[in-house]
Amino acid sequence: MRKASWWVSAVTASVLAATLTPSLTSASAEDAGSGPGAPPIPPDPSPSTLGLVLEEYAQLPASTPNGPWTDVRIGTRHNRINHIGELPDDSGRLYVPDLNGNLYLLEDRQPSVYLDVKAQFPEFLAWRGLGSGFGFVAFHPEFAENGKFYTTHTENPTAPGEQTYPGQPLRSSGVQSVVTEWTADDPTADTFSGSSRELFRYRFAGQIHAIQQIDFNPTAEPGDDDYGLLYLAVGDGGYGVENDIPQRLSDPSGKILRIDPAGTDSPNGAYGIPDTNPWVGEPGALGEIWAIGMRDPHRFSWDAEGKHEMFLGHIGQRAIEAVYEVDGGDDFGWPDVESRLDYQNDTQCRLDPMTEEQAAKGYDFPVASYAHETPANWSCNADSGHAISGGHVHRGDLPGLKGKYVFGDLVKGEVYYATAAHLRDDSDREATVQEMQLYDTSGTRMRMSDFVGDGRVDLRFGTDSDRSLYLLAKATGTIWKVVDTRRAPVPQDVEPTLQDALVAAYDFEHPFAANDSYEVDQGPSRTLIRLVNGGEQMRVDDGAYPGSLNALQLHSAAESPTGQAWKAGIYESDADGMASLSRFAGAEGITVMGWFKMDGTNPTPGYNAIGLAGVLSGNSDGHGVRALLELIQVNGELKLVALGRRLDTGSSQTFAASAPWQELLPDGEWVHLAATFDYTTGTMALYRNGEAVDGFYTNAGDPWQVDGTGTSPTNPRGIKIGGSFPQNGTERNPCNCRMDGLMFLDEAASAAEVARQHRRLLR
Template sequence: MGKRRWWVPVLTAIAVTGTLSIPPTAVGSDSTSAADPADEPITDPIPEKPIQSRLGLVLDEYAQLPESEATPPATDPRLIRHNRINFVGEVPDGSGREYIPDLNGPLYLLDGGDQHVYLDFAAEFEHFFSGRGMGSGFGFVTFHPEFAENGRFYTTHTEDETAIENEEPTYPNQPDSVVQSVITEWTADDPSADVFSGSSREIFRYGFSTYIHAIQQIDFNPTARSGDEDYGLLYLAVGDGGIGVRSDAPQELDNPAGKILRIDPAGTDGPNGNYGIPPSNPFVDTPDALGEIYALGMRDPHRFTWDPERDNAMYLGHIGQHAVEAVYEVEAGDNLGWSEREGDLQYRREDGCYLYPLPEDDAEYDYVYPVAAYDHDPPANWPCDSDSGHAISGGQVYRGELAELRGKYIFGDLVDGKVFYTEVEEMRRGQTRAPLHELQLFDTEGTRLRMSDFVGEGRVDLRFGIDSDRELYLLAKSNGKIWRVVDTKRGAGSEVTRKVERNLVAHYDFENPFAVDGSYEADLGSSNTLLSLINGETDMRVADGAFPGSNNALQVQQIAPEENGNDDWKAGIFDEDGVESFEAFNGVEGTTVMGWFKMTGENPSPNSNTEDPDDYYNAVGLAGILSGSSDGHEVRALLELIQVDGELRLVALGRRIDGAASQTFAAQQDWQELLPQNEWVHLAATFDYTTGEMALYRNGESIPGFYTRSDDPWEVDGSGTSATDPKGIKIGGSFPQNDREANPCNCRMDSLMFLDTAAAPSTISQQYHRFLRR
């Protein structure tokens, strides 16, 4: 598939201005002091992680939409995408035409593979705005169920501060508003035309204090039939405008923020006379409440959908603040709890990192909690109060022709592109959350890929769509493509054996770029520690998997051998105070370092620290764990090529006590036979600190070797290593803190694993063969 292109987003701060006056008593207010000794912060809100399913979706590329740009031009890299398509649906007129809104302005129609612009909002509205905020622009479109006869459809878009100065909102704007969301009704002269011509009228307008969490989705209930209470009523998913973190607006019934509204676009008894308020809405008779409110207590109601079966239940994907992404079954009058709750835990404004247990009187507030959820689980070495790259992309209940998917609510994470499902029958209000399963993804050739592979970037910007047959589509802003789910496929299980998994502290397969910053690799091991790709950053991921099912590898190399510089490509982690998330290696009795390696250039490399062109480094760095007193070179467990008695050899080099002597176990066989040029080889090194035994393995088989010292440099006494956290790991070079260059490797690596035990020969052999059977 060629070399991957990985995108490195830059986080930008969003200034929040203005304050709201909070009434003395807010609905459901139960704030508790964070100093309460009976309350302990919850560091892992949802310990149950998604189950890795063998079931997979087969994705067939369906459409490529044109590039587009924001108005005004964006500076936030998260908005500078191929385009900003965010849904695909089918026009309800029997024509089979599909519609696709692009936040940057165009509304596309797809007709038998042909695509064209039906209406361009950037050109239509003088104050159209899409240049700041993830949801700003032409947000959504929905067609009246009788569009074929009446030609009516409805849209939401945002307008800038000039519009705020000149246009009257339906309800008072949030203080110091910077954008307004506008709902427009359009009437086409000819509903079957390829390009819109007709009339329009504004029906709703509301201003927000920040550029985030405006109106995300508007829609009709497609399961309602003529004569039903819900037929022809329009739902509006209104975010909190970003102020829920500092106000009770989502809990207050006198404003639209943080609510789902339900209106009758054919009515006239709304505040501006441009729509009606359905008499069956839950708060119609509540004093001082907006009759439009259908449900409340939301931060960012991203996408909602209905299941045509199971009593036409409505499901909402709700984007959390910093910890929990949730799916709710929503009924009239529900209060989801924000900002007193995030998911089913207590949120406290004064704490930017953690959630708290529910108070004893929680039942009094009658909050509704998720039927499914997952948490952010931020990397251990990433600030807890920073964006860790997660937000739910609300999905669809599948009721199409693929038997294995029927009855599943399929959704995902819009940032990293993971796709999940839950069984609808297990999503029950008031009961234990339904288990989440992560789906595998395949192209039509049967190759397993991640969405980051499909789009060629770490940040996917995933969305879901559906047609009238309930068949499923996936969309990505990263490359502006749409894929149709055409089949299911059973994939291989985990590439990690159970024996290895039990002791797997860190694991990097170079298929999982950290979505917030692609120059980091996410850890699949228990430590959850980001690996830094040093100097080469995203270019270090190359399309060259070492084993079946692997698509990418890590390229490390020397860049400028003639210069005394510090630009070699390597990877690693370094913390002068010790890497706390590597505590499993503190005082450990044994360690294993293993992975796939392929030599791709000259090894060893010319010594760039000297002027002698004939001077070469005396070692080639592969992978190792640093000791607790290391400056970046002294190691606790290392797999490397070094000079032994004047001859370069593959070695396991280890140190039991920080600052004490090391022992080396060297392979007898020539290293170039063990690591032939341009050939993938699986290597492992084990270190038993209690006995002083070390071993090397190649492709699952033990490598004969010898110890370079006959004495006892480890001072073996039956105990483990020093009781210190390692200062990090190094990959492809000696100094992961990147303050100098030494011992670069011109090679590629795949699926690097670091275990807190000296794995048995059978464990290493089984792991090697597991790779080959995938």
């Protein structure tokens, strides 16, 4: 599967901004203030003309978790590599940790095992919780001389070992995070031999959000206060939603710690507590704490230039993925607030701006953020398929990228940037976040999910001593090097006069990362549709128009690889219908348009109709429609039709094309079709490749009972694509065909607008 089209992305940014934050557009997001009355949800990243050229750099070996995993996000990955960096010894060797246990070195792009961390610890655990296993490695800045490096890994909750903080209860569930110091006998060797000692051990109540990253500040010089001090990003164990642990100074959970590996004044005597840490000497506080109020501090890094700021990518709970600038003593407010939102666990599906009392607490707010709200018809308590992966400020020589903080969404694999100079935590303005385009070395524009062939990418970032930028993915265990940048215009591929009418749009190049058998709506309704019976297999390498390389494959059961009809759509059985499609309730008009290609036996033997795409009525059983493109029998002959219904309980009207359907939809040829429905006048129209199609109404009289008003004021039950019953009921009217660029609008587009939309897609 490849991705080269941004045909709706440009309008999506502006439409979603208007939908989620009415006072903002994506262009003005940088002007968003904090505190009461601030926009509660930031806009989605806006598309950028800047793109990265990715060259495959290395492939790491497959690996598996060491226990009975049940989460497919853990067990179905090629491996679980999660970082790439360079040893600080001028050898040019790169290192890559794999959560499943191995620490690899890369020389001339070839991996070799430097240390099997898993084999060193009998209680090693890499199968319970997304971050479990060998989490990270940090090499001491003087590794070339002292051979010291540090790892963090997880162990079984009942594993023996002295807890760093005495008195922790023994638990039968959850995980323990352990930080270990290793000393290599020969730092130049490509295989470790030497000794180790334990620095830190902490038992979490849960199995998620343990210690994600440990690292040294690479910008600190000998003699600096920060030199040789180790930072630990400690998650809340998954329990910040239930209590205030991230705010308790007596507990390390939900904090960033700063320790001195060479010291001895810690509770266990294995490390030191720097006396310049902000809470040193405060009664009841852990002196190790550097910053507090975090849920899942995932990745942090320092800007190699500028003021050497520390930037953190913080994974949110409900709605916000955030970048913070981290200073000693910071409090990011979790779980009292999420970003600039009032967070209440018992009402987390509804988030409000902070109260005045919360705003007065002095919390530190993101310097950049983007929304991770769940799709409209997905549970807010379920995985939404979003999670930030913190990145790096590029200080290399890639044109157009210098001074930009490059990061991304690790699940979807989207790559973003924000200008580092705008990442200021002393300002009420957040930096604008933009999504970069991605290219392979042949110049083909793609998405990261296309590089890996999987809707869930598991993306991470890294750098080397030359400040080159790397991307890596657990999905395939592949590492890519950014070898160049490109500039290309972002297509504005929705006709401007139709943008306000767009409700839902599907290009079949946006799998829902939490479940890639669903497709993400690129319109403002945010309505997921399901790829029924074929799932991810239904996205095929094809494209109806320039820039599109994916299409949706539909099949009858007779021609399906799975023996079941492949179709798509969504259905809501509740009488209230689908709230996300409420703009179709009482609508005065509807337009259904998209690209279609017949590529099999049509109609399927035993059926006398071919379903294309439409909007269901408010009382539909999955078959009845409000507006539909279809091929049905008219006077004993199969015809391309627009079939619509104004009233849920009323009769339908059909406008049929005069020409034979085989002329309008020749086998193997992409054709752009549109059907428009004006309920106030009772008129319908069909268009083919931007031109009106001659036709006739099949029902005499006034079956719609036209009275100058719109449809029934009920929400549609959903969207149907292909054969009937998107809830996967009885097969009816199957289509052996492909579709691309489907759009559903809440007005009847004019002939001129349809023509302009068709021309726009062909640019």
